[in-house]
Amino acid sequence: MEIKKELLPDSKLKSLPDPENLGFGIHFSDHMFLMDFTEGKGWHSPRITPYQDFTLDPAAVTLHYGQAIFEGLKAYRCKDGNIRLFRAMDNMKRMNRSAWRMCMPQINEEELLNAIKELVRIEQRWVPEGMGTSLYIRPFMIATEAFLGVRPAKEYLLSVILSPVGAYYAEGFNPVKIFVTDKFVRAARGGVGEAKTAGNYAASLMASEEAKKLGFTQVLWLDAAERRYIEEVGTMNIFFVLGDTLVTPALSGSILPGITRDSVLKLAKEWGIPTEERAITIDEVMKAAASGELKECFGSGTAAVISPVGSLYYKGKDYPINGGETGELAHRLFNELTAMQYGEKEDPFGWVETL
Numbered sequence: 001m002e003i004k005k006e007l008l009p010d011s012k013l014k015s016l017p018d019p020e021n022l023g024f025g026i027h028f029s030d031h032m033f034l035m036d037f038t039e040g041k042g043w044h045s046p047r048i049t050p051y052q053d054f055t056l057d058p059a060a061v062t063l064h065y066g067q068a069i070f071e072g073l074k075a076y077r078c079k080d081g082n083i084r085l086f087r088a089m090d091n092m093k094r095m096n097r098s099a100w101r102m103c104m105p106q107i108n109e110e111e112l113l114n115a116i117k118e119l120v121r122i123e124q125r126w127v128p129e130g131m132g133t134s135l136y137i138r139p140f141m142i143a144t145e146a147f148l149g150v151r152p153a154k155e156y157l158l159s160v161i162l163s164p165v166g167a168y169y170a171e172g173f174n175p176v177k178i179f180v181t182d183k184f185v186r187a188a189r190g191g192v193g194e195a196k197t198a199g200n201y202a203a204s205l206m207a208s209e210e211a212k213k214l215g216f217t218q219v220l221w222l223d224a225a226e227r228r229y230i231e232e233v234g235t236m237n238i239f240f241v242l243g244d245t246l247v248t249p250a251l252s253g254s255i256l257p258g259i260t261r262d263s264v265l266k267l268a269k270e271w272g273i274p275t276e277e278r279a280i281t282i283d284e285v286m287k288a289a290a291s292g293e294l295k296e297c298f299g300s301g302t303a304a305v306i307s308p309v310g311s312l313y314y315k316g317k318d319y320p321i322n323g324g325e326t327g328e329l330a331h332r333l334f335n336e337l338t339a340m341q342y343g344e345k346e347d348p349f350g351w352v353e354t355l
């Protein structure tokens with residue numbers, strides 16, 4: 001794939017944001033990647049251009065029927081000066097699974113990853129220095145065909161934008177308070193919960209706004225049919241340490257198959273910790289919290305890596321976990337994963353690649 005490049009002269013480049021106050025998804029780099037799909041022709045016109053507005057026909061399918069998918073990964077600036085990616089090929093593969101589910105065209109995984117690497121190389125001054133900071137990479141695909149009938153579109157746009165992001169835990173781990181909702185659901189089996197598609201996030205806003213108003217950080221989702229089985233939390237997968245076993249809900253079709261989730265399971269196995277992927281009811285967790293069998297609870301995702309849960313609130317009652325403190329395993333997993341990502345520790349899994 002030959003990528004056409006239209007790059008800004010140095011004099012037109014943005015000034016970099018304050019590295020101490022990056023936040024998440026606020027600042028965007030100077031350039032972006034674009035590529036078009038037309039039925040019969042396939043993907044074409046790959047290009048890197050200045051970061052700029054799109055023009056879209058008001059009838060573009062993505063605006064009306066939500067054919068839109070995305071991915072999220074990071075480039076890490078390491079102490080040796082190199083920039084590293086973590087399991088990036090897994091993000092490409094998941095993008096294709098999301099595309100398949102939303103009747104969108106498949107991409108060539110290697111070619112897209114190469115395009116991302118090329119873009120990050122061009123934008124390397126945007127990869128911030130400092131432990132915990134990174135350059136967030138957001139590939140996404142939208143249906144651009146102007147057509148109001150309901151069928152898969154015949155034209156698409158794929159783009160990659162970059163955003164320097166701050167350390168999630170600037171002041172150390174901060175266990176979150178979780179609201180277990182039995183009023184709203186995120187996704188039902190047979191639906192699109194396992195795809196990283198735009199509508200899932202729109203569907204989740206109401207519950208998280210309600211939870212925030214009540215002073216909680218995130219929502220824990222239960223299954224849509226019975227509201228008994230635990231699914232995931234906010235935009236993270238969820239783990240419980242029950243006795244000495246690490247337990248997480250099995251991928252049932254309504255849960256997003258997190259790459260961090262998979263890394264946590266593989267690391268725990270490597271460390272000889274018993275792991276289980278199975279159905280877990282909220283009642284089982286509440287009982288284990290009351291009896292003290294529930295030792296730890298944490299979320300996993302690219303943004304926070306590991307997010308310790310300090311308490312669960314369910315049906316009017318607050319259940320503290322590990323005295324509201326970060327558990328030992330959550331700490332160990334966070335340290336191990338970040339050490340690998342920042343090239344400070346040997347990676348026996350082949351997860352990390354240097355740009």
Ligand SMILES: *Cc1c(COP(=O)(O)O)cnc(C)c1O
Nearest residue numbers: 235236237256258259260301302
């Ligand atoms: C992206 C995402 C996750 C976490 O996936 P990672 O690959 O670990 O970043 C979990 N749940 C939802 C709903 C997500 O969108």
